[in-house]
Amino acid sequence: MLDEFGIGKAAVVNVDSKAYMQIYLHAAKYPSTNIVGFLLGQQKPNGEIIVEDILAICHSYPTASLLEIGALTAEKIGNSSSRKVLGVYYANEVLSDYQVPNYVVQIASTVRAYVDFCIVCQIRNDLLSKKDNLFIQIMNSNNMKNKCKIVGGKSLEEINDVLDSLVYKGIQFKFADFEDHMNDNGVSDFRNPTIELD
C-alpha cells in the first residue's frame, strides 16, 4: 500500500556510509538552522533502493531560484554517474520539531513526478550526538517511518569514529552546500571533492 511519498511502507532504504557522513557534516556545519539537500542514488531492478550520494542545497528556508538551480545541478551530477534524484533530506530548525515541513512535501511531490516515489529523510537533531542509533529516519508520511540501513562496508561504530575525527579536525567547516557556493561567488565547491570520508 502506498503512502504519502509513494515509497511503500515496507520498503527498506539503504544509505551508503559516505552519503550518511556527508549529511552529518552538513548538519554539523549549520547546527542552528534548517538544512535541505537532495539524495542521489539508484533503484535496482529488484526494487532495492540505494542512496549513494547527496547534494547539499541550502541552510535556510529554500527559495524557488535556489531549488530550481539546485535541482538542475543535482540532475546533472546524477546523470554523469548514472544516478537519479531519489529524494530529499532535511533538518528542522527547532530541536524538538519532528514535523515534515510544507516545503519538503512540495519538493517531494515534484520529485515524485519524475521517479514515482520520493525518499524523505529527516535528520533527528536530538540523535546527532548519540552513537548507538542512526540520526536519520525515512518518513513515509508525517508520522510514519520506513526502515533505513547503512551500507558500504562500515559498521555504525566505524562510521561514528570517522565522524568524530572529522569534527575534531573541524572538517565540517570546509563542507560546502549549494547556497555557500552561490554566496561566495563560486569559491566553494558544492561537490566537496577535497573532503575525504575514510
Next chain:
Amino acid sequence: KFSSILLKELRKSKLRRPDIILTNGDKALSYEGSSGEVWSIFEQMFIAAIDSGDSTLAEKCLSKLRNKFPKSARVNRLVGIYYEFTGKYDTAMEIYKNLLIDNPSNLAAMKRKVCIFKATGKIDDEILELNNILKMYPSDFSTWLELGDRYFSRYDLESAAHCYEELVLLDPYTAHTHTKLADTYYTIGGATNILNARKHFIMSLNIQCAKLNTRAFYGLIMTCKAFAGLSSKQKISASTSGDIAQ
C-alpha cells in the same frame, strides 16, 4: 597586547568568533590587568563560552561581572542568556520582563524575548513580539530581517516580501537586500512578481557586479527564462501593471 587588540577589533566589528575569543581571552585579561577593558573582555568571553557550550567558563565570567556590577541591566541580560543556555526559559523570561518593567524601551531585552520564543518554537508569539518591537523601533533593520525570515519560514511570502521591502527602503545600497527581496518575489511567482524579481536582481547587480554576486546573476537568468516562458497575454498584463518599471 596582540590578544587584547584582536578582541577589541572583534568587539568593534561585532564578529562572532568564539574560537578566537576563547583562545585569546586569558592572554588579553592578563595583559589588561585591572584596567576597565577587562569587563568588556569578560562579557565577550561569556558569550563565546555560551556559543561553545562551555558552562564552567560562562559561570566564571558571569559571576565576576555580577560581583562588579550587581544592579546592571546589561549584566542582568547576560544572566537571562545563561538561563536560556541551561534551558530555564521561564526564569530567563521573568528576568527580561523585569528589565522591561524598569525600562520599557530596552531593545536588547525585547530581542531576548524573541530569542526565547524562537528557541521554544512559539512562532506566533515571536511574530507578535517582533511586531511590538517595530511599533517602538520602526527602522530597526535586524528586526525587519528576522520578521521577514519568520514569515518566510511559514511560507507567508507576501508578508515576508513586505518586510524585505522595508529592508530595501532602510538600506537601498546593499546588494544582499535586493537579492533577498527578488528571491521572495520569484518564489511567490506570477508574471508581475517575476518582473519585480528581475528588477531587484538587476538593482543588486548594479550595486555589486556579477563576478561578486553569483546569486543575483543566476536569479536574473532564472527570471528572464521564466518571463520568456509566459504567454504573450501574461507578459503584456505584467508589463502594464502600475508598479512595474519598464
